[in-house]
Amino acid sequence: MVMLRGFLVLSAFFVFGELLRLLLALPISGGVLGMILLTVVLMARGTVSDSLAAASESLISVLVLLIMPGVVGVFFLGDAFDGQWLAVGVALVVGTFLSVLTTLWLMSRFTRPPTGKRSRE
Amino acid sequence: MSDQLWGWSSTLVTLADSPVLAIALTLGAFQTGRWVFHRLGSPIWAPPVLLSAMVLSALLALLAIDFRDYRSGAQWLTVLLGPATVALAVPLYQQMHHIRALWRPILCTLPLAATLAAVYAIVIAGLLGASPQVLASLAPKSVTAPIAIGITAQLGGSVSLMMGGLLITGVMATLFVEVLARSLAVSDERVLGFALGLNGHAIGTARAFDLGPTAGAFASLGMGLTGVFTALILPLAFRLLGAWTGG
Numbered sequence: 001m002v003m004l005r006g007f008l009v010l011s012a013f014f015v016f017g018e019l020l021r022l023l024l025a026l027p028i029s030g031g032v033l034g035m036i037l038l039t040v041v042l043m044a045r046g047t048v049s050d051s052l053a054a055a056s057e058s059l060i061s062v063l064v065l066l067i068m069p070g071v072v073g074v075f076f077l078g079d080a081f082d083g084q085w086l087a088v089g090v091a092l093v094v095g096t097f098l099s100v101l102t103t104l105w106l107m108s109r110f111t112r113p114p115t116g117k118r119s120r121e
Numbered sequence: 122m123s124d125q126l127w128g129w130s131s132t133l134v135t136l137a138d139s140p141v142l143a144i145a146l147t148l149g150a151f152q153t154g155r156w157v158f159h160r161l162g163s164p165i166w167a168p169p170v171l172l173s174a175m176v177l178s179a180l181l182a183l184l185a186i187d188f189r190d191y192r193s194g195a196q197w198l199t200v201l202l203g204p205a206t207v208a209l210a211v212p213l214y215q216q217m218h219h220i221r222a223l224w225r226p227i228l229c230t231l232p233l234a235a236t237l238a239a240v241y242a243i244v245i246a247g248l249l250g251a252s253p254q255v256l257a258s259l260a261p262k263s264v265t266a267p268i269a270i271g272i273t274a275q276l277g278g279s280v281s282l283m284m285g286g287l288l289i290t291g292v293m294a295t296l297f298v299e300v301l302a303r304s305l306a307v308s309d310e311r312v313l314g315f316a317l318g319l320n321g322h323a324i325g326t327a328r329a330f331d332l333g334p335t336a337g338a339f340a341s342l343g344m345g346l347t348g349v350f351t352a353l354i355l356p357l358a359f360r361l362l363g364a365w366t367g368g
Contacts, residue, residue, distance in 0.1 A: 010204040017207070027356035029271025031206030036349060038210035039217075048211055056208035059201065063323070064170045065151045066202050067266040068177060069143075069195035071170055071288070073281030075178040076188040081282060087249035088282075091259055092289045095242035096320060099263065100297040103234040103316040108307050110226035 006055025013038045142186075143194025150177035165295050168324050171288055206267040213345035216338050223311060223339075227346070234319055235347045238263040239355060242286075258282040260355055262290040265322040268348040275356040291324025298325070310336040318343030 017034030020026065026033070042048055081088070136142045154173025161167060181191055220227055242259045251259070257278030261269040266287060273283045298316050307313060314336030317325035322344050329340030 007204065010207045013207045013210075014203040018203075027275045027360060028352055029206070029268075029275065031203045031271055032268055032349065032352040034203070034207040035210045035213075035268075038207055039214050039349075042210060042214040043217065048214065053211060056211035059205040059208040060212070062151075063205055063267060064154075064173065065147060066198055066205055067170065067270070067284065068147050068151060068173055069192055069199055070266075070270060070280045071174040071284045072177045072181070073188065073192070074285035074288075075174070077279070077281055077285075080279070081252075081255060084251050084255050087246045087251040088255060088259065088286065089289075090249060091242040091246035091251070092262065092286055093293055095238070095245050095259075095262070096290050096293040097297050098241045099234065099238040100294055100301055100316060100320050102237050103230060103319050104298070104301055104305055104307055104312065106230040106234055107226050107312040107315055108305065108309065110229045111223065111309060111312055 002051045003054045003058060004051075006049070006051035006053070007059075009049075009052050010034075010038075010055055010059070138190075140194035140197045143191050144198060146177060146180055146186075146191070147195055147198060150174070150180060165328060166292055168288070168291065168327070170324075202267050202270060206271065209265070209267070209345060209348070212341050213349075216342040216345065219311075219338055219342050223315075226312075227315070227342075230315070231319070231343075231346055231350060235263070235350045236354065238320060238347075239351065254278055255282065257359070259286050260359070261351060262286045263294070263320050263322060263347060264351045265344050265348050268352050269322075272352055272355055276359050287322065288324070291321045294321030294325050295328045298328075311339045314339030315343040318345075319347045322347075 013034035014030060015034075017032070017037060018030030020033050021028060021030045150173045153176045154169050154171075157172045157176075158164075158167065158169040180186075181188060239260045239262070242262055243256050246256055246259050254277065257276035258273060258280075259282075260276060260278070261272040261283060264272060264287075266284065269283060269287060270280055273280050295317065298313060298321070302308070302313055302316075310333055313332060314329040317329040317336070318340030319325075321328070326337065326340040326344050330337035
């Protein structure tokens with residue numbers, strides 16, 4: 001019962017996010033809008049209720065299950081993207097290499113070493 | 122014999138009409154994938170989601186179930202993605218206090234790095250002649266799956282192609298963070314964690330928790346902030362770009 005109360009909160013924020021998206025014709029999914037709204041509410045309240053924590057934890061732990069129907073579709077694409085696989089592969093590998101390089105470079109440029117304890121090797 | 126075979130296949134067709142079969146198959150593949158992952162010793166290159174998807178596609182092929190039939194049944198599961206996306210607010214809120222410790226580097230890095238993660242892929246694929254649909258599928262490649270599905274739907278990409286790209290990006294980001302951290306001499310757990318979450322979404326974050334709780338916390342933060350930032354910026358950028366190039 002406790003978890004269901006948390007699930008009600010999550011569903012309500014999702015519905016509210018969808019409502020915002022439709023009413024304001026925003027190009028952002030209702031789930032993301034609901035997530036942003038809930039983050040703002042939690043920051044304003046400064047606490048997470050047990051029921052909400054339980055519901056979100058259990059939903060997040062089965063996220064892999066929920067995205068599986070989308071993932072498995074990659075094996076059934078057939079010839080829909082024939083001739084573009086080289087572009088896809090190079091963009092993913094080289095693009096990810098460059099973005100990791102950028103992130104590490106920017107972050108370590110602006111971060112001072114942690115005070116107190118040294119991080120482990 | 123052939124009567125029996127006919128009976129079996131028509132029974133399957135009747136079952137396939139109800140979402141129960143699709144849900145049971147997904148659950149079974151999910152558990153099998155996790156089991157195989159642990160048996161293999163939790164390898165970085167084969168995250169549970171990839172193993173489960175391989176089991177599931179093998180099951181569908183073996184039982185001769187049409188992918189479209191499976192997908193319409195599995196929609197009952199996909200409906201939960203909305204509330205699950207909202208649920209990401211809880212860990213994001215719980216990691217938010219780490220921003221205070223490192224707000225300057227995060228503020229300087231996140232917008233630029235999250236934008237470039239999309240831009241690098243779009244520019245490279247565009248130069249190699251990828252279609253607009255492929256570009257839209259690659260753009261959210263560093264965003265956590267539930268948020269990325271929403272973005273792809275808005276951009277007009279293919280969810281399945283995006284998911285494949287997401288998997289490869291997660292594995293590659295984990296690999297490159299390890300290699301580049303060594304050659305750039307970065308050993309700060311906070312920096313490594315943030316880079317893993319920002320570029321490698323859930324797969325990178327899982328790896329960051331192996332490094333330690335601090336790296337895990339900063340990876341969750343990086344993943345959440347990248348997801349929100351990209352979800353807000355990318356659809357608007359595509360809309361502007363479309364209006365501009367479309368005349």
